[in-house]
Amino acid sequence: MELRDELYELVKALRVLKQQRHPVLPAGTVGLLQAIDRVRSATGGCHLKQVAAAIALDQSTASRAVSAAERSGLVRRVADPHDGRASLLELTDAGRTTLADAVAWYSALLSDALRDWSDEDLERFGGYLRRFTNDLHASHLEATR
Amino acid sequence: MELRDELYELVKALRVLKQQRHPVLPAGTVGLLQAIDRVRSATGGCHLKQVAAAIALDQSTASRAVSAAERSGLVRRVADPHDGRASLLELTDAGRTTLADAVAWYSALLSDALRDWSDEDLERFGGYLRRFTNDLHASHLEATR
DNA sequence: TACAGATGCTTGTAGAAGGCAAGTATTTGA
């Protein structure tokens, strides 16, 4: 079996999982909240544009996602005092709690699936995953340069 | 960084890749052709239902995908002589060629990204991926049983 | 200082992917 097939199988499995075990929160929203949280703690503020970059989606998509999260009371838009066009995004208390719950939920799912793995294997697998993702990025950048 | 994050990053990278480097063939179609090919060589025939199971999609989705592939001349439906309700699916010559091209295209993409990897690392990573996918399946089955 | 262009964001529109439910035709088992 080729790596190509392994990847396909993984993606397939994730698709199935996503469909059937619906989590505390739609997967996209978790990514959004996490991105906001991270951008904020990395740079102080958090503009929509940064979030879009962090989740690698179009700004319009991010905009709608934020609107939805705002409607659900998970995210707040605060006017940027230095730029009247922009808003600073931040999690509400509910958003923070919900994010923590969702992360815990996904972590538990993984822990359960990986309960037979040794710490060493987990460590190595994580390392390979990271390396692989980076290499995909790099080779993609080269190819489109 | 947690495995959860690594996975998220991988999925994100794959999404980006899928978007920008459009391949010889829509990714879904490749999976379809490959599934047909495999089911056929494993069981002789190939019913739609089997394909749907192989790609883990709803039968209706598979049905439309097959229709599209048929319109593109990649797949042929032959009436099943033993069952008037069913068709046997098979790749046309064009389908076989196209599949081979697409597989080569994806393989090249991967080879390029992974050109710095040792055979040993590739082997191990593939093993981890397979194991992980299986464990996800298993734990999902348990959880929904 | 006024204005052209850049920037931040939102909204309209469109398309792909996929599921569910209902419908049709055929087969099978009691």
Place this chain on the structure above:
DNA sequence: TCAAATACTTGCCTTCTACAAGCATCTGTA
């Protein structure tokens, strides 16, 4: 022989995402 099961298709809906156009604000420069 006929009711239930099966194989598939089709209608309809939702979700996700991109692109393009638009609006408001900001910034650099003449």
